[in-house]
Amino acid sequence: MATNQTSVERVDDAVVRSFARAAVLAALMGAAVMVGSIPIPFSPVPVSLGVLVVYLMGLYLGPVWGPASVGLYLTAGAVGLPVFANGTSGLGVLVGDTAGYLWAYLIAALVIGALIHGRGQLENPAETSVPVLAAVLLAALTIIYALGTVWLGYMLKLSTIEALNLGVVPFIPGDLLKIVAAIAIVKGGRIDPT
Amino acid sequence: MLTYEPDDTFAHRLDPRTKLAVQIGFAATALAHPTPWALLVLSALTGLVMAGAGVSLRRTLVAYRFALLVLALAPVLSGVTLGAPWFDRAAATASGLASYRVLLVLLVSAAYVRSTPVRDSRAAIQRTIPGKPGQLLGVGVALVFRFLPVLRSDLRTIRETMAARLGTERGAVDRASTIGMLGLSRAFDRADRLSLALQARCFAWNPTLPPLAFSRADYPVLVVAVVLACSAVI
Structure with missing residues (x-):
């Protein structure tokens, strides 16, 4: 047995709290992808509530723990937890054709967290106005689409238009719906992260 | 699967x-x-x-x-x-x-x-990525594995309850936001209990790992x- 001779170094209470939320939300993301996903033929990414959880991670965990939570989700999927679209897993998915969307979640959560909370303390996102929330979430969605499309086109040797037709156009209505849902959740005010 | x-x-x-x-x-x-x-x-x-x-x-x-x-x-x-x-x-x-x-x-x-197995992956992560980020990533991945079935059943329960109350007749935005809000508030409750449990068990930066x-x-x-x-x- 390997033993550690050094004394125990406790993790700070505030870090434990944020870390626990990040870990549980990463699991929620996996659960949302599984339970809520409806595969649609002729399109690579099925309609799932996964992206909604990415928005919520940015909104409720902030610019540090939001991307950390996405990172935990991606790592868990890479080492074998079936949390990616349609119950797949493995490092291969993180370099495969739809990998651009997955990596973009990291940046999306970071951007949402940074624009809503800034660099200081976490604030209650319910205090942000609806137009600002909508603009921030649309910006995040644009980042996800842009990175996802570029990678899809590169991996499958498709032109930008072809990649957009395969990986973006079929999902626009569903993704806009999820932005509206995220705003409704925030404005519902039932959850206060502070 | x-x-x-x-x-x-x-x-x-x-x-x-x-x-x-x-x-x-x-x-x-x-x-x-x-x-x-x-x-x-x-x-x-x-x-x-x-x-x-x-x-x-x-x-x-x-x-x-x-x-x-x-x-x-x-x-x-x-x-x-x-x-x-x-x-x-x-x-x-x-x-x-x-x-x-x-x-x-x-x-x-x-x-x-x-x-x-997850245990091996976790040990590999913690031994490859140095310092605190590696620790948090390793422990975090293990927690995600542990919590996934729990949260999946939470979401199933929410959806079944909504269906039983004719929630499926509502608009898509309404349904998505209800599932999202209930799922998130349950997840936050679980996270707060988890963090209390971690603190009670002396959650440390330097735990003992399986040998590799x-x-x-x-x-x-x-x-x-x-x-x-x-x-x-x-």
């Missing part, structure tokens, strides 16, 4: 870090060389890897069926043109080869998933990983 299965294959005996290195090397070279000859060699290698981990090709293809649909669709989409000659065979071939390499990368990673050691079988496989990674830049 593709998950870890206890077995005694060659891959099961390897150190997880070796297997991660092989995947990275394989992906790098597959991305760099989408040519028929390179893909032929890589296909043979994929066959070896899958045999070495006892992975069933049929079951893996079924697990990745939705990804396969896209991979099959891409060459068609790439080949079809508006106007003469209606089908551009060169573009379709290039896209087909590109799709095929993605399939090979997916199959190789399936071998890792089947042959590596390279065996004799690891070294030749590591050499393969390095050769694969180097072949990406040739």
